[in-house]
Amino acid sequence: MADLITAIKKVLEHTDLVLGWTTATSTGVAAPARFYTADEAEAAVFDSTCVHNLAVHLPRLKDKDVGIVAKPCDAQSVVELVVEREVARGKVKVIAAPCRAMLDVKLIWRRFGYGARIEDEGGRLQVNGREVPREDFILRKCLSCESTDPVIVDEQVEGDGHTGGPPDVGGRTDDLKERFAAMSVDERRAFWAEQFSRCIRCYACRDVCPMCFCRDVCLMQTRVPHWTGGSVESRDSEMAQMIRVSHLAGRCTGCGECERACPVGIPLLLLMNEQYRLIEEMFDYRPGSDIEARPPMQTFSIETDLWEGG
Amino acid sequence: MSDLKLIGFLCNWCSYAGADMAGTSRMKQPSGLRIIRLPCTGRVNPLLIQKAFQEGADGVLVSGCHPGDCHYNEGNYYARRRLELLKRMLPAWGIDPQRFHYTWVSASEGARWAEVVAEFQARIEALGKLEMGYPGGDVVSQVS
Amino acid sequence: MRIGVFVCMCGNNIAATVDTEKVAEAARSMRDVYHAETIKYSCSDPGQRTIIDAVEKKKLTRVVLAACSPRMHETTFRRTVKAAGLNPFMFEMVNIREHVSWIHSDMEEATNKSIDLVAKGVARARKQTPLTSSTVPLTGRVLVVGGGIAGIQAALDIADSGLPVTLVERDSTIGGNMARLDKTFPTLDCSSCILTPRMVDVKNHENIELMVNAEVDRVRGYIGNFEVDIRKKATCVDEDKCTGCFKCEEKCPGKAPDEFNQGIGESKAISIPFPQAVPLVATLRKEYCRLFIRGKCSICQKVCPADAIDYEQEERIITEKYGAIVVATGYDLFDWTKVYPEYGGGRYPDVVTSLQYERMLSASGPTGGHVQRPSDGEEPRNVVFICCVGSRDESIGRPLCCSVGCMYAAKQAILTKEHIPDSQSYVFYIDIRAGSKGYEEFTRRAQKEFGAIYLRGRVGLIYPRDGRMVVMGTDTLSADQVEIEADLVVLVVGLNAAAGAGELARKLNISYDQYEFLSESHPKLRPVETNTGGIFLAGACQGPKDIPDSVAQASAAASKVIGLLSKGEMETSPLVAEVDQKKCIGCFKCQEVCPYQAIEEQTLPDGRLVAHVIESLCQGCGLCNVACPPSVIPLKGYTDDQLLAETLELLRR
């Protein structure tokens, strides 16, 4: 184990660049950064505002040797990208960083104003110098996180977050998830019809997703085939989202970036989490957990796929 | 006659032929189902089913060759995974999974096809019309 | 675009339940429809003429026909449309007979449904594009797999047409199961008298390359252009040198089971299965050879006058190109021993299979044509035949009929009487299936002329008592329990596909059923074709059948092969997937799911690695279309937009 900067420098000896974070001068929170030299690496940070999943950049850097500072959940994306043959294992070095649940920076800023000063030390969260309950501002995805064990490690950065078990979320549960689970199908229908009426079709959910590798030729936007119209009516927006969700079956590792990126706060993780659960239930497959795996929708099993219709 | 809309996606080799067989054998069936012919259930994109629900289908039926009998050897094995996942995802989208049924009917199972159609029609009739709950009816809703 | 809609009345088949005029009227109000009319019988010559005339007069660019199932007549009408000067794929067929008129009785409902379906057809037709077939050159060579009577017949027929044929047989001789038979029903011809000359013909035919001790190892390519690896097994005998003098077999000290004789009698480690074998060459089986077991012997090498023995011989892989493949791998008897403990499960020597009995009856068999009880060599008096062992028996999961048992039981009963005039045959049967020409008469003769006693019912138990076998069964006609003391029991065992048929099918990418019988493409329309273009079936590999049917099917397969390869090149179906390489993201999900290895990688001039569909390999299943995340590998004729158009049209009506 090494400290972050040493680890990055070490990885830089064998790679072209390292994807990591540095402190944004205007806000004091972490912002994605690219380190090409050991000098640049001095500016690297890792803290509970490193919310971004930097694996999204890997497919675009295919021809480079890339190091990536990754939270345990980001590391899953790296694994799944390798499984999907979007990234060659030999070209990525994973610097696993410790995580004890990330902060919902966007939520803090929505409440307290953009750039509000965030200090998160020793389990105590202060915003603009005033202590607030940390658990209230934990990113929703972290509430369901089961393990902070990184699945793939080339360099492990020391820290207190990597517990192997679930992260410290101060006992909070995901009440939206629970509420959704308790809804009837009709209530869910109404829920989504309302939620998608807010969608602005900015495709941030897609573009921020490491596993959405179609990139520039995405079906959510094409006219041929004309799966969905271009309007922001909830019907069209929902279809666009159905395309995205369906395409991520067996790929989505549940990193939650889609939901975090959504500027109008559509809780997309409710769908992604459910699909993840089903993929595991049906195929005993957890995307992002096994680098040797074969994606479940790209194969079949005569012996075990024994469902019919219902 | 009910105004329920039922769509069936049938593989050409087994179920479509089975439906033909039911016809040749003059097996009376309820008339709600409208059949779309495909080469294989492996050609059925689950999105097509979701799209159908969005656009007013009250029930969607997919039928193909029995596992092991696929004209293309493997098509229905992939289809089975895709369709089963969709079926289990439907509740998350707020659609009763009962509205979607997939099954296997071979070219010789005309009688079984007639049963499948009758049962499916009865099931959807019991569920009634599907309301997707989208506001507005225009192609494009206007903000102001 | 200008669409014409034609509504077939099919005489009264459709018109009795569907108001066809109303359907045509509704079609006239659909967009792009410039013409709609009803036709009494669209498939008739005047019917097709009506369509052609309308296309020409109204300058139609697409045709929608509401009639019977497209499975019935789609190709017919594509030709019609082509005759009218349109691309044959600018045609859409709507099924208002099997799917409407014949299954509904309410005219209004049926009419409305027909209108919906026509609208769906019109919506789909709008999205059609002209499709053209491409052609692939064909390799004018044929591979026949299996050297039984079906393979022999197919090979000879094809070779006679001038095409070079490779006949691959995994045993050391051709002839297959028919070579084991003594006589054939219903004529009681001597089996080898029919077969042997055909075998010799194969050997001598200038267009046939015979490859025994060989198996298909791997198959790549596609119709017209298969590349096949053939594994030529090491037999320690140089087939070119061996003269078939039998000296090695005579002197060989190594005993080995006699497979040709079905375990009746014994063979040697180096042997020729039977005197009429073709090719007449010896084969050494290492597992029984003293040299290979104990490291010392080489007698055969010493005695061989032709210097044909080569202990160092190695297995070879021979790779050849073929335009078509005929599979004629035949059958094996079903292994009855595991599922019929009540018949002794193989423990009683005097309970034999029909094929073993056949060898006993054969003059060339191990007993020289003398029927003997295996246990003591005595001539039997009472011989009991039990039909449907492993056939028509749902309790063991084998509901199929072996289709030959009734006939050969009758034959063997007759032969038994001929061999042992004072014998008495009993035949336990379920139904007598004797459907072909002369068959029914034949089974009657067995009973009337040869005195075979037929008992309708199953045998429940066989057990030995005082040196004889007690057969206990039920005569369901009299409802009596029957007990017969038999000297010999012959089980009329059902047929399975030959061992390894399923494995071969997987190599060939063709389908097969639970008994590993290979599946034909369509039982009536394409009975000798498989689902993989260029691969044909002949004989019992496709399902239980007798010699006449096998030969007929082999000739049918041969004619299909000759027809296919006579053109030199072949049109491929245009209903295949096609990659839009501009938009391909190179993820190769398509390749992973393609059952036909029809997708290859291609590097574009700009360096991008993209997918490409080998048209002649693609069978048009559309798996790739769905697997492709950006959906840029549309299956022509079934594109996303076509399916969407159909779906939405139905829903928006």
Next chain:
Amino acid sequence: MGRFIASENIPVLLTRLATDGAVWAPAELPDSGESVVFAPWQPGREVVLDRFTQMSPKELVLPMSERLLSFSYTLTMEGEEMEVESAIPGGHTVIFGARACDAKALVVLDALFHQDPETTWSDTQYRARRDDMTVVTIACVKGTADAACFCSSWENGTAEKAGSDVIIYPVPGGFLAEAVTIRGTEVTGWDMFDDSDQPLPELDTTDVVDFDGLVEKLVTPGVFSDLDFWGRESHKCISCGYCTYGCPTCYCFNIYDEMQGDRQGERCRSWDACMFYNYTVETSGHNPRPTIAHRWRNRLGHKFSYYPANQGETLCTGCGRCIRGCPTGVDIRDILRAAGEHE
């Protein structure tokens, strides 16, 4: 003499405004991660005036998607007839709770869409909406701007009045109202307002970006041709469309047709974003702006050079939404400053 409205009278004002047309005001919708968007106001719905909206009120003059035309085909004896009709929106719109930067953005957009039809084209739907609208702006008084704001880069900054009919200033117990237009005077004359002597509260100031010279600089080969520079500056960007959709001045759109059945349909337009690859890709597959770097170069060029050169207005009002909402923390000011300092 100013006018004052008590906080509890805001619903009264909104009710009165609603009699003229649809009132859109910032609201937090349920299960939306506390995002605030402009939503149709209805009695009982809380108006959120103390937080920034994620979306700008641009959508009320240029909706995210709207109908441009409706068309229909009819079959006659002579053949097919086609009718095409412009869809012209009707009805008054009230934007309540815009910020000065949002209101100014409307004026910036007017420069393109609402030009004099005597001399050039004028956008049918935009004009119809813009001509029939009331804008009530909430002033950014001391302590209400945040670190993403940079409207002070322009001369008027938070004191910008262009585009507003009425500006309301939060004061203890309510709001002071300043009428900017005749319509503003009419509104503030209503009886839910009282006269007040209170002085207007002090306004906030924000970050300042100096983009002097960028009009020229962004088109000259130095910065323009340095694709490495643009690549470096945009490395975080994932090419989504939020910065343009949230932007009160980004106006690019797509036009497409949708059929309803086989005889009628609509020609629509929806927002499009210069950050999308699809935006410029040609049918041949060629794309003049294939990478994120190209697209950033165009985005900045368009906002700070091309539009100013063509329309006389900077296509930015410093609202900071693109900064606040960027999922990957891209700050347009960083890139502007870097471009300013280039070479």
Next chain:
Amino acid sequence: MSTIAREGVKATEPLRPEPATVVDVIEETPNIKSFRVVFDDPELMQSFTFLPGQVGQLGIVGVGESTFAISSPPSEKEYLQFSVMKTGEVTSALHELTPGDKVSLRAPLGCAFPTDEWKGKKVLVVGGGIGMAPLRCLFMHLMDHQEDYQRLQLIYGARTPRDICFTNDCKLWGEVEELDFITTIDTEHPEWTGRTGLVPHVLEEEAPDPANTIAVTCGPPIMIKYVLQSLEKLGFRDEQIFTTLERRMKCGIGFCGRCNIGPKYVCVDGPVFTLKELRELPDEH
């Protein structure tokens, strides 16, 4: 800069197309068709004017519209002609049209060749493939006013004989003595007895004198690139050379934002540019 046409595009409803009807469809090549269309409003048809180089947004309502050069000359009052290569959704739909079908049209849009300024000069027109569409219009217009120009020369190239558009026109032009007209195909072809060679090569072989000459070129990007080099080699200056650009365009009126090259919008500031203007624009084409 753009001129406001009151006829086909209303200033207050610039995105609303006029209904028009296809009167003739000409199959030019296997993937190019020319459509002759007339506005359904007879008054509009009568009063409609435009200049060579201007474009129209031709489309099918329900599918969409695309920008195409008007390939018939302004003197042609009976119809407007557009030549369309089948490439995408809209063009594929257009290719399905038969006479009597309805189309939508917004025209004229964009700026024109300044043919008035060229009076008294020689004009050299170099076209390739479908790029001949705007040039056909231009060339026919120049021929209509032949007396105003010193000399007219046209070099037109296509890949194979089957890719030559406007074959009837070509035949006609070949018969006019005062014209310098060359058709060429890229390489030898059994169906072709005429000239062969790539357009830039033929151009260099012909070596027209740049003095008092305007050169206009349009064709596939790669051809344009080499033609420009050849022209330069022959001594043409940037301001003597005109070309028309293609871009993805939607609105055609400079609103929707995508067709810009720096501050210039191809749809309103172009599609006609001089090489000099192009060189002054940021390098992003």
